[in-house]
Amino acid sequence: MEYEPVIGLEVHAQLLTRSKIFCGCSTLFGAEANTHTCPVCTGLPGSLPVLNQKVVEFTVRAALATHGKIAPCSQFARKNYFYPDLPKGYQISQYELPLSTDGYVEIRLDSQKKRIGLIRIHMEEDAGKLLHDLSSDRGASSYVDFNRTGVPLIEIVSAPEIRSPEEAAAYLRKLRAILMFLDICDGNMEEGSFRCDANISLRPKGQEAFGVKTELKNMNSFRNVQKALDYEIRRQTALLDQGDRVVQETRLWDAARGVTASMRGKEEAHDYRYFPDPDLVPLVIDPQWVEKIRAGLPELPDQKKDRFIRDYGIPEYDAEILTSSKALANYYEECLRAYSQPKTVSNWIMSELLRELKRDEREIEECPVPAGNLAEMLKMIDRGVISGKIAKSLFEEMYRTGKGAQEIVREKGLVQVTDTSAIEKAIDQVLAASPREVEAYRKGKDKLFGFFVGQVMKATQGKANPALVNELLKKKL
Amino acid sequence: MKLYQMTAHQLHQLLLRKEVTSREITESVLRRVEEVEGRIHAYITLTPEMALEQSAAADLRIQKGEAGPMTGIPLAIKDVICTQGVRTTCGSHILENFIPPYDATVTQKLKAAGAVFIGKANMDEFAMGSSTENSSFGPTRNPWDLDRIPGGSSGGSAAAVAADECIVSLGSDTGGSIRQPAACCGIVGMKPTYGRVSRYGLVAFASSLDQIGPFGKDVRDTALLLNAISGHEPRDSTSVDLPVPDYTQALVEDVRGMVLGVPRETFGQGVDPEVAGSVREAIEVLKRLGAKTVDVSLPHSDYALAVYYIIAPCEASSNLARYDGVKYGFRARGTEDLLDMYQETRWQGFGAEVKRRIMLGTYALSAGYYDAYYLKASRVRTLIRKDFEEAFQKCDALILPTAPTPAFRVGEKVDDPLQMYLSDIFTIPCNLAGLPGLSLPCGFTGKGLPVGLQILGNFFQEEKILRVAWAYEQNTEHHRRKPKL
Numbered sequence: 001m002e003y004e005p006v007i008g009l010e011v012h013a014q015l016l017t018r019s020k021i022f023c024g025c026s027t028l029f030g031a032e033a034n035t036h037t038c039p040v041c042t043g044l045p046g047s048l049p050v051l052n053q054k055v056v057e058f059t060v061r062a063a064l065a066t067h068g069k070i071a072p073c074s075q076f077a078r079k080n081y082f083y084p085d086l087p088k089g090y091q092i093s094q095y096e097l098p099l100s101t102d103g104y105v106e107i108r109l110d111s112q113k114k115r116i117g118l119i120r121i122h123m124e125e126d127a128g129k130l131l132h133d134l135s136s137d138r139g140a141s142s143y144v145d146f147n148r149t150g151v152p153l154i155e156i157v158s159a160p161e162i163r164s165p166e167e168a169a170a171y172l173r174k175l176r177a178i179l180m181f182l183d184i185c186d187g188n189m190e191e192g193s194f195r196c197d198a199n200i201s202l203r204p205k206g207q208e209a210f211g212v213k214t215e216l217k218n219m220n221s222f223r224n225v226q227k228a229l230d231y232e233i234r235r236q237t238a239l240l241d242q243g244d245r246v247v248q249e250t251r252l253w254d255a256a257r258g259v260t261a262s263m264r265g266k267e268e269a270h271d272y273r274y275f276p277d278p279d280l281v282p283l284v285i286d287p288q289w290v291e292k293i294r295a296g297l298p299e300l301p302d303q304k305k306d307r308f309i310r311d312y313g314i315p316e317y318d319a320e321i322l323t324s325s326k327a328l329a330n331y332y333e334e335c336l337r338a339y340s341q342p343k344t345v346s347n348w349i350m351s352e353l354l355r356e357l358k359r360d361e362r363e364i365e366e367c368p369v370p371a372g373n374l375a376e377m378l379k380m381i382d383r384g385v386i387s388g389k390i391a392k393s394l395f396e397e398m399y400r401t402g403k404g405a406q407e408i409v410r411e412k413g414l415v416q417v418t419d420t421s422a423i424e425k426a427i428d429q430v431l432a433a434s435p436r437e438v439e440a441y442r443k444g445k446d447k448l449f450g451f452f453v454g455q456v457m458k459a460t461q462g463k464a465n466p467a468l469v470n471e472l473l474k475k476k477l
Numbered sequence: 478m479k480l481y482q483m484t485a486h487q488l489h490q491l492l493l494r495k496e497v498t499s500r501e502i503t504e505s506v507l508r509r510v511e512e513v514e515g516r517i518h519a520y521i522t523l524t525p526e527m528a529l530e531q532s533a534a535a536d537l538r539i540q541k542g543e544a545g546p547m548t549g550i551p552l553a554i555k556d557v558i559c560t561q562g563v564r565t566t567c568g569s570h571i572l573e574n575f576i577p578p579y580d581a582t583v584t585q586k587l588k589a590a591g592a593v594f595i596g597k598a599n600m601d602e603f604a605m606g607s608s609t610e611n612s613s614f615g616p617t618r619n620p621w622d623l624d625r626i627p628g629g630s631s632g633g634s635a636a637a638v639a640a641d642e643c644i645v646s647l648g649s650d651t652g653g654s655i656r657q658p659a660a661c662c663g664i665v666g667m668k669p670t671y672g673r674v675s676r677y678g679l680v681a682f683a684s685s686l687d688q689i690g691p692f693g694k695d696v697r698d699t700a701l702l703l704n705a706i707s708g709h710e711p712r713d714s715t716s717v718d719l720p721v722p723d724y725t726q727a728l729v730e731d732v733r734g735m736v737l738g739v740p741r742e743t744f745g746q747g748v749d750p751e752v753a754g755s756v757r758e759a760i761e762v763l764k765r766l767g768a769k770t771v772d773v774s775l776p777h778s779d780y781a782l783a784v785y786y787i788i789a790p791c792e793a794s795s796n797l798a799r800y801d802g803v804k805y806g807f808r809a810r811g812t813e814d815l816l817d818m819y820q821e822t823r824w825q826g827f828g829a830e831v832k833r834r835i836m837l838g839t840y841a842l843s844a845g846y847y848d849a850y851y852l853k854a855s856r857v858r859t860l861i862r863k864d865f866e867e868a869f870q871k872c873d874a875l876i877l878p879t880a881p882t883p884a885f886r887v888g889e890k891v892d893d894p895l896q897m898y899l900s901d902i903f904t905i906p907c908n909l910a911g912l913p914g915l916s917l918p919c920g921f922t923g924k925g926l927p928v929g930l931q932i933l934g935n936f937f938q939e940e941k942i943l944r945v946a947w948a949y950e951q952n953t954e955h956h957r958r959k960p961k962l
Contacts, residue, residue: 039579043799045572045680046559046581048713078795080842082819089798144803273842275851278685278792280714 003202003240005233006210007162009225011175012153013185014126014193015058020150021125022049022092027152029191033131033145041150043087048279051076055152056283058184059099059123060293062154065178065300066118068103070290076123076280080273084144085128093155095274098122099283105158105178106302107170108320116171117159126151160199160210165229169222172196173324177301181326189221196225201246202236211236212246216260219253228253232260304329312342321350328364331371338375348374352392356399368402369395377405389462390414417463420472423456426464427476430455441477449473480505481641482959485550485698488644492539492549499539499549502644503532503593506551510595510642513962516623519637521556521566521614523596531593538591546701548591553637553646556597557604558689559678560584567680568600568612568630571800571807571826581678582713583647583689583706590705595643599633602828603797604654604682606630607900610891611830618887619661620960621926625884628658628900631692635662638692640962645702646692651682652785653880653904655690656916660879660929663918663958665699665946666692670937671911672717675710681796683789684715686908695956696917696946700724703939719937727940728947733767735945738872740775743903749882755920755928756878759949763876766948773868773875777860781906782898784861787841787854788909793831794838800826833894862910869935874945877903879916879929903931913939917946918955927955 020027023040039047063070077095103118128149134140156175162168176194179185187194201213216232219225231253236246251260299307301323308319308329322332328349335345353374357367377394380386386394386409397408408414417423430452431438441448456469480488480502491497507525514520528551535549554560557567559577561584566572580588587594601611609617609632617632619625620640627636631648635658638646648655650668659666667690674689681687691702704725709718739760744753760770802808802822809821827835841850868875880900890897907914912933919930930949934942950956 039577042804044577044579044805045565045567045575045799046577046676046678047579048677050712050714080795080798082798082801084801084803084815087799087804089801090795271844273795273839273844273847275791275795275842275847278683278715279681 001241002205003233003237004205005163005165005229006160006201006203006213007164007168007229008160008199009158009162009168009171010197010199011156011158011172012195013062013156013179015055015152015154015184016186017052017054017058017152019052019054021052021055021123021152022150025150031147033143033147036147037149041087042146043089049092049277051280051283052152055123056099056285057293058152058182059121059154060285060290061182061184061297062156062179063100063103063121064290064294064297065182066103066105066121066156066175068100068118068121070100070285071097072285072287073097074099074283074285076277076283077274078277081270083127084142085130085149087128087146087149091125091127092277092280093124094122099285105171105174107167107174109167109170111317114167116161116167119157119159121154121156124153124155125149126153165226165233168198168229169226172222172225174301177323177325181298181300181304183298192220195220198225198229200229200232200236202233202240211240212248214246214248214260215250217250217252217263220255224253224255227255227258228260231258235260312336312346314342314346318343318346318350321354322346325364331364331367334371335375338372339378341378344378345374348378348395352395353399356396368400369398373398373404380405380409384418384465385409386414387462387464387466389457389466414463417460418465418468420468423460423464423468423472424476426456426459427452427469427472430459431476438477449477452477479509479641481509481644483644484694485546485644485701488550489544489546489548492544495539499532499535499593500529502549503528503551503595506595506641506643513620513640514642516618516962517620517636517640517642518615518617519598519633519640519642520553520596521568521599521612521633522564524563524594527563528593528595531591535591535593545590545705547587547705549593550644551593551595552587552702553595553598553634553643554584554587555600555631555634555646555648557600557649557680557682558584558647559680560594560597563594563597565597565680566614567604568602568614569827569831570613571822573613573807575806577678579678582675582710584678586706592705595637598631598637598646598648601630601632601654602831603680603793604630604649604651604687605793605830605834607653607657607897608885608887608890609633609658610887611828613828616887619884620962621663622884622924625886625926626661628661628880628884630654630658631666632658632661634692635659635664635666638662638664638694639960641959644694645698647689647702647706648692649679649682649687649689650904650908651686651688651789652908653901655692656904656914656929656931657880657901659692659916660918660927660931661884663921663927663955663960664692664694665696665915665917665956666690667699667703667915667939667942668907668913669703669707669939670717670913671908672715673913673937673939674706675708675713675716677710677712681792683792684796685792686785686789688908696943696950697725697728699915700728700943717937722940724939724943727943731766732763732945732948735768735874735941736872737763737768737770737945738773738868738875739770740778740868740875740877741772742775742778743877747881747899748878751922752878752880752882752928756876756930759919759930760876762952763945763949766952768945770876771872773871775861775864775868775906777857777864778906780857781861781909782902784854784857784909785901785905786837786898787850788858790834790838791842791851792838794835794842797827797831797835802826830894858909861906865906865910865912865933865935873934873938873941875933876945877931877933879903879931883922883924883926883928907933912936913942915942915946917950918958919949919953920955921958
C-alpha cells in the first residue's frame with residue numbers, strides 16, 4: 001500500500017543570552033567544569049529562580065519572526081523527573097500556557113511553497129552534562145558538569161504538517177536561518193545549540209486519521225534527521241505491509257549503523273507531573289514592549305529574499321538560496337559592493353562556491369575565499385585578463401589555497417593570450433594538423449567550428465581569448 | 478529580672494544607656510541554654526563562638542552610636558533558613574551535614590542589623606508537622622510541661638523564646654507552623670502576608686504557602702523583628718514590592734472603632750472548651766476596649782484542610798526531589814546503580830511523615846489525577862481566598878482560636894496523622910489565602926497550658942493585626958507569665 005508520512009518536529013534552540021535563564025551565571029561554552037554555577041543553577045536548598053528578561057525578549061523575537069501569537073499571560077511549569085544532570089529534580093519549562101502559539105514557517109521545495117504551522121514556542125532551562133570515566137581510580141565513575149544547567153532554551157513545536165524527510169530538512173534549515181538572522185541562536189547543531197527530535201507516523205494515502213507515531217532522538221545534523229526519517233519510513237512501511245503494528249515509543253538514531261533503535265525500558269516511561277512553578281509568578285507581557293521588539297526586528301530571510309529579487313533582479317530560486325543563511329547573504333552582498341553584476345555573482349556563488357563548500361561539508365563562515373577575492377576575480381574576467389574557463393580552475397585554486405586571484409595568475413602565468421600573432425600561430429598549427437576536418441567544414445559542415453575552437457584552446461592551454469579565437473578562426477577558414 | 482528573661486526592646490534600652498553589653502546579654506543567654514537545653518532541646522545546632530563574636534561586634538557598633546533595635550540581641554533561627562557556614566539540616570537526616578555556602582536574605586538582614594545568632598532551632602523535618610516530633614534530631618519539649626509538645630513545625634524556635642534560650646527567633650509558617658507553636662508555648666508569633674518577607678534561602682516545603690516570620694515574648698518584639706526582615710527582594714520573584722512601614726508605629730493606638738470579625742464556623746469544630754472560653758473572654762476584653770464585633774462567614778474553610786493536604790504535598794514532592802544523594806547531603810552507601818542509589822538515599826534519608834507527603838503529592842500530580850486533585854484544590858483555594866476578601870469588606874481583622882486544643886502530649890498523635898493534621902485547622906486557611914496572621918497568649922488552661930488567640934488581617938495589613946494584639950496585650954497579663962523550669 002502507499003503511505004503518507006506525517007511528521008512533526010520539536011526543535012530545542014539555545015538562546016545567545018550572556019547569562020542563564022534564572023540566575024546571573026555566564027552561558028559561555030567550554031569553561032572548566034562547574035565554574036559557571038551558583039546556588040540557583042545547582043539547585044541548592046532555599047535558592048529561587050528569577051527570570052532573565054533577555055530570554056523573554058529573544059523568545060518574543062522568535063515568535064514574531066514566525067508569525068506566532070504572544071500570550072498576554074504565560075506561565076512556567078515544573079517538569080518533574082530524576083536524573084543526575086538535573087539538580088533540582090525538575091526542569092523549569094512551560095506547559096499549559098506557553099509564551100507563543102499558532103505561528104508558521106514558510107518553506108519552499110521544488111519551487112512549491114508550503115506553510116508549516118508552529119503549535120507553540122516556549123522557554124525552558126537546559127540540563128547539565130554527565131561525563132563518564134570508566135577507568136578512574138575509584139572504578140567506573142560519573143561526573144556532573146553544571147555549567148550548562150540553566151542555559152536558556154526555546155522549544156519550537158511544529159504541527160504534524162510535514163509530509164516528507166525533504167520537507168523536514170527544508171523546515172529545519174529555514175527555522176535555523178530565522179533564528180540566526182534574529183541573532184538569538186548560533187545554530188550550531190554539533191555543539192547542541194540547535195537540536196531536533198522528530199515524531200513520525202504513516203497513514204494510508206487519502207486517510208485522514210493519524211497512524212501510531214514513534215519519536216526519534218539523537219540526530220545531530222540536518223542530514224541525519226533526513227536519513228533517520230527515511231529509515232523510519234522504510235521500517236514502518238515494512239511493518240504495516242506485513243500487517244504488523246507500529247509501537248508508540250522513542251527510538252534513537254544510530255548514525256554509525258544508519259538505523260533507529262528502540263529506547264525501551266524505564267527511561268521512557270515518564271510521567272512528568274507538570275504543575276505551575278510556584279516560585280515564578282505568571283509572566284504578563286506588555287503589548288507595547290512587544291511592539292518595540294517588533295520594530296527592532298532585523299531583516300528576515302523572506303524579506304531579504306524579496307529585496308534581492310526586487311533590487312538585484314535575480315531569479316527567486318537564486319534569492320532563496322542566497323538568503324538561506326545570514327552569512328551567505330552577507331557574502332553575496334559584500335561581493336556585490338565590489339563587483340556590481342548581481343546575476344554573475346549569484347551564478348558563481350551558487351555553482352562554484354557552494355559546490356566546493358558542500359564537498360568539504362563546510363559552512364559559508366568557513367569559506368577560504370573572501371568575498372573581495374571573488375569580486376576581484378570576476379573583474380579580471382571582465383577586463384579580459386583571464387578567460388571564463390581559466391577562471392573556473394583559478395577559483396578552485398583560490399579555494400584550495402586561500403590566495404587572491406592576481407597572485408595565482410602571476411605565479412602560474414594564467415594571463416589570457418590576446419596577442420593575435422600567437423593565436424594565429426596556434427590556429428595555423430591546428431588547421432595544418434586536421435586537413436580532413438578543414439575540408440569537410442569548407443564543404444558546409446558548420447558544426448565542426450566548435451571542434452576547431454576546442455583544439456585551439458587546447459593548444460593554448462585555455463589561455464587564448466575565446467572571442468579572438470572565434471574571430472581569427474573564421475577569417476582563416 | 479535576669480537579662481535572658483527580658484525582651485529585645487527592654488535590652489535595647491539598656492544597651493543604649495550602656496548599662497549592659499551585648500556580650501553580657503549573650504553570655505547570660507548562653508548560660509541559660511546550658512541550664513535548660515538538656516530538658517527542652519530547642520536547638521539542633523548551637524553557635525556560641527559565632528554568638529560571642531557577633532556580640533563583640535555589636536558592642537563596638539553600640540559604642541559608635543550605630544545600634545539598631547536588633548543590634549546585640551541574641552536570637553534563634555529555625556533550621557530551615559540558610560546560614561552561611563553553619564549547617565542547615567531542616568530537621569532531616571538527609572541534610573544532616575549540609576553547610577550552605579550562602580545566607581538567606583533574612584539571615585543577611587539580621588547580620589547587617591547586628592543581631593547575635595545563638596543557634597539553629599529544632600523543627601519537624603522539612604517543616605512537616607505540628608509537634609516537632611518529626612525532627613530527625615529528636616523532639617523539642619514544651620517549656621510549660623515537658624511531657625508535652627511545643628507545637629510545630631517551628632517548635633524549637635517557639636520553645637527557645639518561651640524557655641528564655643534566646644530573646645526572639647525566626648520561624649516559618651506554611652500551614653500554621655509559627656502561630657500554632659506560639660500558642661502552645663505562650664508567646665507571640667506572626668506569619669506575615671505572603672510576599673512580605675523574602676523566601677530566598679528558606680528551604681522550600683510548599684513554595685506558594687511558605688513564609689518566614691518572627692517570634693517574640695511580646696507584641697513589640699514581634700513587630701521589631703518583623704521590621705528587620707521585611708521587604709521586597711529581587712531574588713524572590715514572589716516577594717512584593719511595597720514599602721515596609723515601621724510596624725511599631727501601629728502599637729500606639731487603641732482599638733476603638735475597629736471592627737473585629739468572628740467567623741461563625743469557628744466554635745463548632747471540636748474546639749476544646751477551655752480554649753473556646755479563653756478566646757471568648759479575649760473577644761470581650763477587646764469589646765470593652767472599644768472594638769466592635771461582627772459575625773462573618775468563611776463557608777469554604779471546611780475544605781481548607783483537604784485543599785492544603787493536596788497543594789502542600791504536591792509542591793513538596795517536587796521541592797524535595799533535589800535531595801537525591803548526587804550533589805550534597807546524605808547518600809546511601811553500597812548501592813548497585815543509579816536508581817538503587819536514589820531509592821536507598823531517599824528511603825534512608827527521609828523520615829516517615831516526609832515520605833508520606835512526598836507520596837501524597839506525587840500521586841496527586843500523576844497523569845489522570847491532576848485535574849481531580851491539584852487543579853480542583855487550586856480552584857477551591859481561590860474560593861477560600863474570596864471568602865476572606867468578602868469577610869474583610871465587613872471587618873478590620875478576624876478573631877479566632879489559633880489551635881483547637883492546647884499542647885498535647887508527646888507521642889499522643891504520632892500514630893494518627895489525621896488527628897495531627899487537625900491541629901492546624903484554624904491556621905491553614907490563612908496560608909491558602911496568603912494573608913497575615915498572628916497568635917498571642919490569651920489565657921491558660923486549668924493545667925497551666927497556654928492558649929493562643931489568633932488575629933488575621935487583610936493583605937499587607939499587618940499593622941491592624943499588631944494594633945489589636947498590642948491593645949489586648951497592654952490590658953492583660955498573660956504574656957508576663959513564665960514557665961517554671
